[in-house]
Amino acid sequence: MSEQQTENPLRDAIAEAIRDNQVILFMKGTPEMPACGFSMRTVQALQATGAPFAAVDILPDPRIRQELSALSNWPTIPQLFVGGEFLGGCDIVTEMYESGELHEALGVEPPAGADPGPGETADPGSAPLGIENRLG
Amino acid sequence: MPTTDEIKQRIESAIPDATAEVEDWTGGGDHFRATVVSPAFAGLSRIQQHKLVMDVFAGEIGGSIHAFSVKTQTP
Numbered sequence: 108m109s110e111q112q113t114e115n116p117l118r119d120a121i122a123e124a125i126r127d128n129q130v131i132l133f134m135k136g137t138p139e140m141p142a143c144g145f146s147m148r149t150v151q152a153l154q155a156t157g158a159p160f161a162a163v164d165i166l167p168d169p170r171i172r173q174e175l176s177a178l179s180n181w182p183t184i185p186q187l188f189v190g191g192e193f194l195g196g197c198d199i200v201t202e203m204y205e206s207g208e209l210h211e212a213l214g215v216e217p218p219a220g221a222d223p224g225p226g227e228t229a230d231p232g233s234a235p236l237g238i239e240n241r242l243g
Numbered sequence: 244m245p246t247t248d249e250i251k252q253r254i255e256s257a258i259p260d261a262t263a264e265v266e267d268w269t270g271g272g273d274h275f276r277a278t279v280v281s282p283a284f285a286g287l288s289r290i291q292q293h294k295l296v297m298d299v300f301a302g303e304i305g306g307s308i309h310a311f312s313v314k315t316q317t318p
Contacts, residue, residue, distance in 0.1 A: 145310065145312075172305075180294075181290075181294070181297075182297055182301070182304040182305055183297070183304060183305070183310070183311065193290065194290075195289065195290055195293075196293075197312070198293065198312050198313050198314060199289050199290065199293060202289070202314075203289075
């Protein structure tokens with residue numbers, strides 16, 4: 108079969124977003140205005156590393172959350188993906204931040220002389236998910 | 244709506260030799276925080292460890308349990 112069946116375009120769009128963005132956070136609300144304390148803590152940990160990340164607000168459409176959880180096999184929001192792999196939710200990301208593992212996973216230098224890093228992010232193209240590219 | 248005791252018992256009966264401490268975070272009966280210690284976590288990734296605990300409540304998280312925070316440890 109040469110033709111890929113897109114019975115589930117939303118799930119495909121989510122999978123593509125995860126593939127195309129080195130660091131992508133699915134959250135409630137936006138990094139500027141998180142709509143939940145767990146999403147807020149995760150954003151704060153990410154921002155503290157200085158690594159750029161993309162963010163998707165799952166609230167506008169409940170199907171985003173359904174499809175995301177079906178893909179990741181993880182029931183709660185937020186969900187952080189790095190290099191196409193599910194890294195964890197709020198508890199895991201916070202623990203990893205505190206131990207310095209998050210810096211390592213994101214490929215940034217742990218605190219000390221924190222360098223903001225170069226400002227390059229991926230294309231602003233993709234429409235259906237409203238992905239925001241953030242510079243840390 | 245589950246109580247902290249009920250959540251503790253369900254975790255302890257589902258995961259081998261687990262001891263769990265469960266707090267109701269907001270007092271509202273739907274935001275829980277569980278600290279679970281079990282030898283069953285040995286050798287598992289953090290995601291797998293948390294998943295073991297969350298799977299006990301599959302289907303309830305996001306429903307009657309709004310938020311569920313997990314911390315896992317091996318004894």
